[in-house]
Amino acid sequence: MEFDSPYGNKYADLLSNVSNFNIIESTLREGEQFANAFFTTESKIKIAKMLDEFGVEYLELTSPAASEQSRQDIKAITSLGLNAKILTHTRCHMDDAKIAIDTGVDGIDCYWSSSYLNFLSRKGIEVRFSSEDSFRSDLVDLLNLYKTVDKLGVNRVGIADTVGCANPRQVYELIRTLRGVVSCDIECHFHNDTGCAIANAYTALEAGATHIDTSILGIGERNGITPLGGFVAKMYVADKRYVSSKYKLEMLREIDNVIANEVEIGVPFNNYITGFCAFTHKAGIHAKAILNNPSTYEIIRPEDFGMTRYVSIGHRLTGWNAVKDRVEQLDLVMTDEEIKAVTQKIKTLADIKPLGIEEVDTLLRDYHREIYGRNQ
Ligand SMILES: [Zn+2]
Numbered sequence: 055m056e057f058d059s060p061y062g063n064k065y066a067d068l069l070s071n072v073s074n075f076n077i078i079e080s081t082l083r084e085g086e087q088f089a090n091a092f093f094t095t096e097s098k099i100k101i102a103k104m105l106d107e108f109g110v111e112y113l114e115l116t117s118p119a120a121s122e123q124s125r126q127d128i129k130a131i132t133s134l135g136l137n138a139k140i141l142t143h144t145r146c147h148m149d150d151a152k153i154a155i156d157t158g159v160d161g162i163d164c165y166w167s168s169s170y171l172n173f174l175s176r177k178g179i180e181v182r183f184s185s186e187d188s189f190r191s192d193l194v195d196l197l198n199l200y201k202t203v204d205k206l207g208v209n210r211v212g213i214a215d216t217v218g219c220a221n222p223r224q225v226y227e228l229i230r231t232l233r234g235v236v237s238c239d240i241e242c243h244f245h246n247d248t249g250c251a252i253a254n255a256y257t258a259l260e261a262g263a264t265h266i267d268t269s270i271l272g273i274g275e276r277n278g279i280t281p282l283g284g285f286v287a288k289m290y291v292a293d294k295r296y297v298s299s300k301y302k303l304e305m306l307r308e309i310d311n312v313i314a315n316e317v318e319i320g321v322p323f324n325n326y327i328t329g330f331c332a333f334t335h336k337a338g339i340h341a342k343a344i345l346n347n348p349s350t351y352e353i354i355r356p357e358d359f360g361m362t363r364y365v366s367i368g369h370r371l372t373g374w375n376a377v378k379d380r381v382e383q384l385d386l387v388m389t390d391e392e393i394k395a396v397t398q399k400i401k402t403l404a405d406i407k408p409l410g411i412e413e414v415d416t417l418l419r420d421y422h423r424e425i426y427g428r429n430q
Pocket residue numbers: 084216243245274275279
């Protein structure tokens with residue numbers, strides 16, 4: 055397909071699914087394996103509804119065989135009538151599959167057994183076949199196995215970087231090869247131990263994968279998997295129109311905050327889109343450029359995510375253009391020379407300690423009053 059790149063050129067890539075993918079949101083399965091996670095039925099329902107409204111295509115839930123409460127929770131969520139399809143994991147036991155089907159799920163993830171696969175396909179349920187630790191498995195064995203299950207009629211095969219060791223080049227090569235071997239969909243699950251989870255997800259789509267696993271804030275086993283917000287940020291940059299039409303982007307902040315509260319962590323300062331400084335500009339030269347044309351230093355429009363840009367001015371790196379912008383916001387009228395002089399004042403004070411926005415505003419108003427008197 056042909057699509058826009060952030061650099062303005064158009065190019066065609068026949069394998070790429072960058073503008074045609076599904077999110078399998080696994081906060082209620084992988085996320086439950088996060089050290090701090092303990093979701094009550096009530097909070098699972100809240101999270102499921104929120105993700106459904108955001109627009110994810112699938113929700114993956116903890117196996118009903120894990121505990122009695124887990125089974126009841128799946129039933130509660132499948133009865134909500136959400137648009138998102140509900141998936142769960144099972145071990146390769148017929149009993150597990152029967153329990154799962156009774157909860158009303160739309161799809162099941164399973165491991166190897168042809169009689170088991172036959173049983174599931176007779177039930178008209180979506181079936182994913184996956185292996186663990188795909189990047190450390192023997193490639194020939196893996197491809198043969200997936201070719202066989204593809205012929206048996208599974209809907210998807212799954213590739214999992216269970217230990218988080220893969221890099222984007224390895225991902226591209228494996229998925230591209232697999233794409234040539236199976237005709238079914240390809241789902242990918244990337245752990246983030248070495249910081250490649252978002253890049254790997256993106257590259258997998260470029261190589262022909264169709265489904266990506268995410269969790270809110272990336273929570274999961276160890277340091278987790280591809281985070282929903284970071285993945286969406288990456289895909290938005292690749293194809294803004296497609297991503298904005300599919301997902302309610304302005305919900306991301308609420309989604310990240312709800313999970314941060316649930317699992318008692320903060321949203322990281324450097325988090326994609328929702329981190330507190332994701333749209334803060336500080337250096338004088340950046341601030342000047344941003345005020346003229348935001349796209350110079352912003353690849354993501356904060357407005358599209360219901361966020362606001364902030365230009366920080368009360369520090370020693372500030373510049374007079376940023377101060378001028380604030381002066382205009384405060385409805386004060388000053389010449390450029392006066393603004394340059396007051397900027398110098400701010401820099402001198404900020405060399406001792408940074409100033410809050412209220413302090414800067416007071417300083418600007420006082421300075422204005424000194425020159426023009428009270429009534430101007
Ligand atoms: Zn995992």
